[in-house]
Amino acid sequence: MITRLSELFLRTLREDPADAEVPSHKLLVRAGYVRRVAPGIYTWLPLGLRTLRKIEDVVRQEMDAIGGQEMLFPALLPREPYEKTNRWVEYGPNLFRLQDRKNADLLLGPTHEEMFANAVKDMYSSYKDFPVTLYQIQTKYRDEERPRAGVLRGREFVMKDSYSFDMDDEGLDSSYARHRKAYQNIFDRLEIDYAICKATSGAMGGSASEEFLAISEVGEDLFVRSTEGDYAANVEAVVTQAPPEKDIAGQPPAKEYNTPDATTIEALVHRVKVEDIAIEGHKASAADILKCVMVEVTHPAQANGEEEKELAAVLIPGDRELDPKRLEAALEPAEFCLASDKIYAQYDFLVQGFVGPRALNSNGVKVFADPRVVTGTSWITGADAPNSYVVGCVSGRDFHVDEFVEAAEVKEGDPAPNNQGTLVLQRGIELGHIFQLGRKYTEAFDVQILDENGKRAIPTMGSYGIGISRMLAVLAEQRHDEKGLNWPAAVAPYQVHVAVANKDAEAMEAGDKLVEELSQAGLEVLFDDRPKVSPGVKFKDAELLGMPFVAILGRAFKDGIIELRIRGQETLEVPADEIADKILELVRA
Numbered sequence: 001m002i003t004r005l006s007e008l009f010l011r012t013l014r015e016d017p018a019d020a021e022v023p024s025h026k027l028l029v030r031a032g033y034v035r036r037v038a039p040g041i042y043t044w045l046p047l048g049l050r051t052l053r054k055i056e057d058v059v060r061q062e063m064d065a066i067g068g069q070e071m072l073f074p075a076l077l078p079r080e081p082y083e084k085t086n087r088w089v090e091y092g093p094n095l096f097r098l099q100d101r102k103n104a105d106l107l108l109g110p111t112h113e114e115m116f117a118n119a120v121k122d123m124y125s126s127y128k129d130f131p132v133t134l135y136q137i138q139t140k141y142r143d144e145e146r147p148r149a150g151v152l153r154g155r156e157f158v159m160k161d162s163y164s165f166d167m168d169d170e171g172l173d174s175s176y177a178r179h180r181k182a183y184q185n186i187f188d189r190l191e192i193d194y195a196i197c198k199a200t201s202g203a204m205g206g207s208a209s210e211e212f213l214a215i216s217e218v219g220e221d222l223f224v225r226s227t228e229g230d231y232a233a234n235v236e237a238v239v240t241q242a243p244p245e246k247d248i249a250g251q252p253p254a255k256e257y258n259t260p261d262a263t264t265i266e267a268l269v270h271r272v273k274v275e276d277i278a279i280e281g282h283k284a285s286a287a288d289i290l291k292c293v294m295v296e297v298t299h300p301a302q303a304n305g306e307e308e309k310e311l312a313a314v315l316i317p318g319d320r321e322l323d324p325k326r327l328e329a330a331l332e333p334a335e336f337c338l339a340s341d342k343i344y345a346q347y348d349f350l351v352q353g354f355v356g357p358r359a360l361n362s363n364g365v366k367v368f369a370d371p372r373v374v375t376g377t378s379w380i381t382g383a384d385a386p387n388s389y390v391v392g393c394v395s396g397r398d399f400h401v402d403e404f405v406e407a408a409e410v411k412e413g414d415p416a417p418n419n420q421g422t423l424v425l426q427r428g429i430e431l432g433h434i435f436q437l438g439r440k441y442t443e444a445f446d447v448q449i450l451d452e453n454g455k456r457a458i459p460t461m462g463s464y465g466i467g468i469s470r471m472l473a474v475l476a477e478q479r480h481d482e483k484g485l486n487w488p489a490a491v492a493p494y495q496v497h498v499a500v501a502n503k504d505a506e507a508m509e510a511g512d513k514l515v516e517e518l519s520q521a522g523l524e525v526l527f528d529d530r531p532k533v534s535p536g537v538k539f540k541d542a543e544l545l546g547m548p549f550v551a552i553l554g555r556a557f558k559d560g561i562i563e564l565r566i567r568g569q570e571t572l573e574v575p576a577d578e579i580a581d582k583i584l585e586l587v588r589a
């Protein structure tokens with residue numbers, strides 16, 4: 001098929017849109033792929049829609065290849081199923097809720113575990129029907145706090161979500177493994193540079209879970225890789241390599257010191273150095289200080305209940321910051337915020353700047369701690385009185401930890417698990433997430449199936465998502481250069497772009513003939529036949545739009561030569577009568 005640029009609904013822009021910071025966002029708007037309607041809400045223009053549909057097709061083929069059956073749920077959903085799993089509440093402000101004319105509550109689906117579990121319950125009753133994998137490619141809605149970078153993080157976006165149902169855990173393992181392989185195929189076919197990272201399971205619940213992260217500096221996800229072996233994990237999922245417990249017996253007693261003005265970790269470290277304090281036999285440093293970060297934890301309301309707030313402390317070594325995303329993941333579905341001055345004022349035992357674990361324990365405050373605070377470790381920490389700190393405060397002797405939590409920042413050079421060297425930090429964009437959900441949803445809906453022995457059993461579920469619209473932004477992000485986009489042939493809106501940049505009627509005629517021939521051979525061709533547009537503008541547009549092959553009938557055409565530019569690579573000079581074959585050869589390679 002042939003699309004003529006003289007007719008295509010397209011206006012390319014020379015200027016970056018004012019609200020765009022990320023290259024993919026700038027280019028997709030400038031090249032006329034998408035257009036903003038409202039924050040996080042975009043229109044798909046003809047070029048963008050073609051790419052989106054092609055990405056969908058690749059995903060669809062790989063899902064079909066593992067036996068997935070495509071269906072489509074509505075995006076507009078009733079409240080009840082989400083009430084049943086408590087996600088109507090737990091999803092918080094990210095959920096678009098609305099009411100119909102009869103005041104019935106509805107929502108715009110952010111993800112569809114509830115609907116799929118219900119559908120299986122409605123339609124299946126025997127183990128003979130299992131396993132089954134269902135999927136949809138559908139528009140999802142999430143009222144993201146920070147919609148960002150165009151379609152990279154939208155409030156309306158396209159996702160492929162699939163769900164596996166198996167009668168036993170081995171079945172789930174194999175469904176999960178097949179999805180994992182399908183995802184690898186998809187990302188390999190699209191030539192995406194990605195890493196498979198261990199992940200936390202977040203609001204979904206469940207156990208095994210991995211994320212597919214596209215490597216990109218503009219990514220919001222931080223992940224680690226090990227210098228040896230193939231360990232990779234989202235920072236939220238990194239498990240701290242805690243030192244072994246130490247003997248408490250024989251450790252010197254805790255001793256209090258006075259520290260006028262030392263209200264920060266830096267000041268305290270300086271103070272410790274000035275006083276030449278040793279701890280556990282070495283000179284003390286920031287890593288020996290135990291920070292007590294006070295937080296307020298909000299537990300979500302259970303059905304019809306009130307949400308509950310609780311004061312808690314997180315103990316962290318002084319050379320690290322609290323990583324809010326890690327703590328958030330660890331506490332999910334509860335949320336937290338740092339304690340305000342108002343909260344400090346509410347409790348006499350919280351001496352701001354000098355809070356220590358001892359007062360927290362004796363006042364019944366829940367104490368979370370970094371895994372490095374194992375029994376027997378000795379710390380310098382606040383002494384719960386103005387200007388005073390305590391040295392040699394031993395975990396398990398002078399204070400106790402209620403719960404260990406992964407909340408401290410992960411640092412480059414931290415040890416990797418299983419002696420796989422150290423950790424390196426990288427940024428990525430989450431493209432896909434696969435979960436072994438287990439029976440959380442099938443139990444919530446009481447999906448009862450008769451097993452081989454005629455007994456009732458509950459199937460186990462997996463849930464697997466890929467961001468289709470996000471993938472388009474990722475491709476733009478990973479493959480662009482300063483001139484424009486550069487699509488992989490598999491999903492480019494057109495495989496070939498032919499531009500006539502020569503005023504002679506003969507060149508236009510030859511162009512017409514060439515696009516006709518390519519189209520006859522089954523290629524999708526974009527034809528820049530605009531009569532009054534300068535060659536310079538045509539070249540710029542060709543680079544901006546990013547088709548993988550651009551044939552130019554320009555100045556050299558009078559000598560029988562057509563330029564073939566391979567986007568981002570070399571330019572070939574091809575005799576006019578060989579150009580069609582050359583293009584076909586390259587496209588089909």
Ligand code: ATP
Nearest residue numbers: 144152153154157159430431432433465466467470
């Ligand atoms: P993120 O951490 O980026 O918000 P998520 O953990 O909320 O992602 P999932 O719920 O696992 O994502 O959704 C599956 C996939 O859908 C993601 O891997 C991502 O590719 C895509 N996705 C999620 N939220 C958005 C969004 N707001 N805009 C575009 N794509 C999204």
Ligand code: MG
Nearest residue numbers: 094142144153
């Ligand atoms: Mg999200």
